[in-house]
Each structure stands twice: as structure tokens, then as C-alpha cells.
Amino acid sequence: xxKINMKEDHLQIYKRxxxxxxxxxxxxxxxxxxxxxxxxxxxxxxxxxxxxxxxxFSKERIIxxxxxxxxFQYKKVHLIESKNLKxxxxxxxxxxxxxxxxxxxxxxxxxxxxxxxxxxxxxxxxSTRTRTSFEVAAKRLGADLxxxxxxxxxxxxxxxxxxxxxxxxxxxxxxLIVRHPEEGISKKIxxxxxxxxxxxxxxxxxxxxxxxxxxxxxxxxFGSFIKLKIAICGxxxxxxxxxxxxxxxxxxxxxxxxIGPKTLIPIDIQQSNIKIYYNMKAGLKNCDIVMMLRIxxxxxxxxxxxxEKEYFKKYGLDYKKLGYAKKQALVMxxxxxxxxxxxxxxxxxxxxxxxxxxxxxxxxxxxxxxxEILINxxxxxxx
Ligand code: CP
Numbered sequence: 001x002x003k004i005n006m007k008e009d010h011l012q013i014y015k016r017x018x019x020x021x022x023x024x025x026x027x028x029x030x031x032x033x034x035x036x037x038x039x040x041x042x043x044x045x046x047x048x049x050x051x052x053x054x055x056x057f058s059k060e061r062i063i064x065x066x067x068x069x070x071x072f073q074y075k076k077v078h079l080i081e082s083k084n085l086k087x088x089x090x091x092x093x094x095x096x097x098x099x100x101x102x103x104x105x106x107x108x109x110x111x112x113x114x115x116x117x118x119x120x121x122x123x124x125x126x127s128t129r130t131r132t133s134f135e136v137a138a139k140r141l142g143a144d145l146x147x148x149x150x151x152x153x154x155x156x157x158x159x160x161x162x163x164x165x166x167x168x169x170x171x172x173x174x175x176l177i178v179r180h181p182e183e184g185i186s187k188k189i190x191x192x193x194x195x196x197x198x199x200x201x202x203x204x205x206x207x208x209x210x211x212x213x214x215x216x217x218x219x220x221x222f223g224s225f226i227k228l229k230i231a232i233c234g235x236x237x238x239x240x241x242x243x244x245x246x247x248x249x250x251x252x253x254x255x256x257x258x259i260g261p262k263t264l265i266p267i268d269i270q271q272s273n274i275k276i277y278y279n280m281k282a283g284l285k286n287c288d289i290v291m292m293l294r295i296x297x298x299x300x301x302x303x304x305x306x307x308e309k310e311y312f313k314k315y316g317l318d319y320k321k322l323g324y325a326k327k328q329a330l331v332m333x334x335x336x337x338x339x340x341x342x343x344x345x346x347x348x349x350x351x352x353x354x355x356x357x358x359x360x361x362x363x364x365x366x367x368x369x370x371x372e373i374l375i376n377x378x379x380x381x382x383x
Contacts, residue, residue, distance in 0.1 A: 006047065011054045013038065013046045022046030026054050028061060034108070064103060065112050069380045072096070077378045078190045078197045079370055082208045082247035090248055093212050094219055096369035097362070101220075104140070104364055114143035117174040117375060121147045123200070124155075124180040129335055129360055130200045130209070134177050137367035143174070161185070162192065169193040174375055178202075196374040204238045204299060209370060210334050211244035213363040215252060217355050218289060220362070221330065225252035231284050231325065233259040234293035234315060234342050237266050238300065241334045242293055246274060259283035260315060280315060284324035291332040292317050292343045308341045318344035322353065330355050 003014040012025045020041045027033040036053060038046040073092035103109065119138040123131050131147070138145040148168070155164060161180075168176065169192065176193060178186045179200040186199035201207040215225075222228055230249055236242045236258055246269075250256055256274040258265060265276060277283030284290060295311065322329060331347060331354045339345040348354055 004043075004047070006050060007054065011050055013043070013050050022050075024050040024053055026050075026057055028058055031061070060099075060103065061111070064099060067113055070376050071380075072373050072376060074373055075377055075381065077374055077381065078186075079208055079374060080187050080190060080197065080199045081206050082211050082244040083206070085208070085248065085251065087251050090212070090215065090251060093366060093369050093373065094216050096373060097216050097365040100140075100365035100368040101362070103368075104361070109140045110142065111140060112142045114138065114141040114174075114371060114375060117143040118172070119143045119145045119175040119371065120168060120173050120177065120195075121145065122150065122168070122176055122178045123148075124150050124178075125201065127179055127200070129363060130179065130207075131177075133360070133363040134198075134200065134367050134371075136364050137371055138175075140364075141368055141371055143371065146173075161189075165189050165192050169195065174378065175371060196378050198370060198374070201240050203240065204243075204296075205240050206244045207240040207334075208244050208248075209363070209367055210241050211248040212370070213359060213366040214241075214245055214291070214332060214334070215248050216362045216366050217332065217359045218249075218254075220358070221355065222288065225249065225254040228254040228289065229257065229287045230254050230289045230291060231257045231259055231287040232291045232293065233280065233283070233317065235264045235295045235300070236260050236269065236293065237264045238296040239293045245291065246271070250274065257283045257287060261311075280317075280321045281324045284321065284329075287325040287329055289330055289332060290317060290322060290325055291334075292337075294334070294336060295338055295342055297338075308338075312341055316340070316342055316344065317347060319347055322347065329353075332356065332359060334359065 001014055001016055003012055005012050010027050013022045014025065015022050022038040022040060022043065024036045024038050025033055034057065038049045040046050074089040121131055121134055135145050173195045175196045175198060177198045177200050178189055181203050183203040183205035185202050186197055190197040199206055199208055232242050232245060246256055250273045257277055258269060258274055259277045259280055262278055317331065333343055333356050337343055337348055339348060348356060
């Protein structure tokens with residue numbers, strides 16, 4: 001085997017007897033050796049590629065794995081509500097997510113930043129995106145993630161939520177991620193435990209990490225929120241996503257149009273920075289983004305919603321109604337979607353107009369940033 005040391009034993013290129021192609025070995029301090037093919041037979045090209053890879057991994061990984069305490073603009077140990085988040089605090093989450101967007105595109109997605117930390121997913125309500133993206137985020141940062149299967153827990157034997165939380169608190173977790181149908185429950189839990197608490201959706205109240213990932217998706221596409229007009233359409237009454245997004249997007253400087261049937265728009269939503277419309281044509285005029293919401297059948301009592309076909313005709317987003325917005329307007333939806341009820345299936349899958357898959361991808365990055373920031377703050381300021 002031919003072997004050339006380029007940075008002592010931290011960087012080598014080598015060629016096996018049975019191969020013409022040079023291989024690269026990168027060994028960073030306290031890390032397992034990384035072996036990558038240079039995909040070239042030419043020694044000088046292989047050396048250049050090796051140096052490029054070494055610089056990338058040494059800089060990126062050392063920055064990402066640097067677990068000395070940081071001074072983030074967001075200084076709290078819990079993330080419960082978007083309401084009252086200041087602009088610099090929101091921007092802190094968005095900025096810290098940037099490095100994870102890049103990191104998540106790498107082949108190897110594993111850091112030691114939260115090694116030895118324990119994160120609990122406590123989902124008292126169904127979830128696909130939020131639960132799995134927090135799991136992916138925690139594991140990519142090196143934390144141990146415990147999914148508590150609440151359907152099989154002692155809650156079913158009559159244990160109170162308070163007792164469940166006290167029990168989990170005694171295991172010294174670092175972060176509790178809580179989804180629950182009761183409004184305000186994450187706030188209550190945060191007063192009972194030493195761990196950081198993240199509200200992953202409490203009834204119709206708030207879902208702050210969803211709104212942060214939506215803001216990140218918009219920032220990646222448009223760069224700035226100033227001059228943006230964003231329509232939030234559908235079942236506003238039951239939507240924690242709408243409430244959190246109204247707070248975050250308007251704090252960042254966007255103009256918000258709320259659109260939906262009267263029965264699905266809450267009366268307490270009147271704010272100076274938002275406009276309310278009861279028809280799509282008027283509400284979508286000049287909008288850059290059309291954010292559709294799921295009809296929350298499980299929270300709707302019959303009187304609010306009777307006919308899905310009629311609803312789609314008036315409020316379901318299809319290409320024709322999207323035409324009322326700006327020419328290049330883009331579509332968002334937090335998921336899960338009711339295809340053919342609030343959104344046309346073809347439009348939802350049209351990657352030239354729909355940001356729905358991008359939102360899911362941004363969800364992992366934003367949740368990595370949230371875990372990093374909250375645990376950092378817990379270490380720095382205490383709980
Ligand atoms: N957007 C959202 O919260 O999706 P899940 O219910 O699947 O987590």
C-alpha cells in the first residue's frame with residue numbers, strides 16, 4: 001500500500017494494492033478516523049481534495065463540537081411561547097440554525113455537543129414531524145433521547161400528570177419536550193421540574209418551534225421579512241401554529257393577512273398589525289406566501305364545520321386561488337395535510353411552488369439550535 005502523510009497522522013492519502021484510486025484518512029483529536037474516497041487516480045488532485053476535506057471537517061466539526069458556554073441573545077432555559085419573544089431572540093434561533101442546515105447535508109451527521117445529555121419526548125398527543133425531528137435533532141447532537149410511550153404509561157393507571165413529571169424529574173433529565181392537548185400545560189410543567197421545557201404544541205395555544213422553523217424557511221427563500229405579506233388561511237380558531245406564527249412573523253416585520261370562514265376565526269385576534277378577510281380572493285392579493293392550515297377535525301365541534309367539499313371550494317388552496325396572490329407566491333403548510341380539503345394535492349407536491357418539504361427539513365435544524373441554546377443556558381444561568 002502506498003501512503004503519504006500530509007499533516008502527520010491527522011491527514012493521509014493512501015492507495016491500496018488492488019485499487020487505482022487514492023483514499024483519504026482524516027483523524028481529528030478525540031474523533032474516530034474518517035475514511036473517504038478521493039475518487040481520483042491523480043496524486044496531486046487527491047492531495048488537494050484531502051486538504052479541502054480536512055479543512056472542512058476540522059473547522060466545522062470543532063466549531064460545532066465546541067461545548068464551552070456561549071452568550072446567546074436568547075437567555076431563558078425554557079421555550080414555551082412565541083408571544084413576548086423579542087426580535088433579537090427570534091433572530092438568535094434563526095442564526096444558530098444556519099450551521100445545522102449545512103451540517104445536516106453532510107454524509108456523517110453526528111456531533112458530541114450534547115453527549116451525555118438526556119432528552120425526553122413526552123407526547124400526550126399524536127405527532128409525526130415534531131416528535132421525530134426532535135429525536136433526529138437530539139441524536140445528531142449526541143444526546144440520549146427517550147421517547148416515552150404515553151399510551152403505555154402509568155397515566156393509564158390513574159397517575160396524575162404531576163406525578164408523572166415528578167417521576168421523570170427524579171431521573172435528572174436535561175430537556176423535556178412536551179406536547180399536550182391542554183393549553184398552558186408546558187408552562188405549568190416548567191415550574192415543576194429542573195429540566196429545560198420545550199412546548200411542542202399545547203392545545204390550540206402555541207407551537208413555538210413550528211413558527212421558528214416556518215420563519216427559517218421564509219428567511220432562506222426571501223432573505224428578509226420586511227415588505228413581505230404573508231397570508232395565514234383556514235382554521236385559525238384551533239391553530240396553535242397560526243398563533244405562534246402571527247407573533248413571530250409580525251415581530252420580524254412581515255405583514256399578516258388572516259383568511260378563513262367567520263366561524264373559524266377567533267374574536268380575540270384583532271391586532272393592529274394583522275388584517276382579517278373572509279374570502280380568499282381579497283385576502284391573497286399581493287401576498288408573497290400563502291400558509292395553509294389543517295382543518296382540525298378533532299377539535300371542531302359540528303357547528304363550525306359541516307361540508308368538506310364546500311370548504312375546499314371556498315377556502316381550499318388550488319392553482320386558481322394561488323393566482324390571486326403575487327405571481328411567484330409560495331405555499332406553506334405545517335402538516336399533517338388534509339389533501340383535497342384545505343389544499344389541492346398536486347399543488348402541495350409541486351416543489352416549484354410548495355415549501356412543505358423544506359419546512360420539514362428546516363424543522364430539524366431549528367430544533368438542533370433550540371436544544372443547543374437551552375442546554376447552554378441551563379449550564380450558564382441554572383434552571
Ligand atoms: N406540524 C406539526 O406539528 O406536525 P406533527 O403534528 O406531525 O408534529
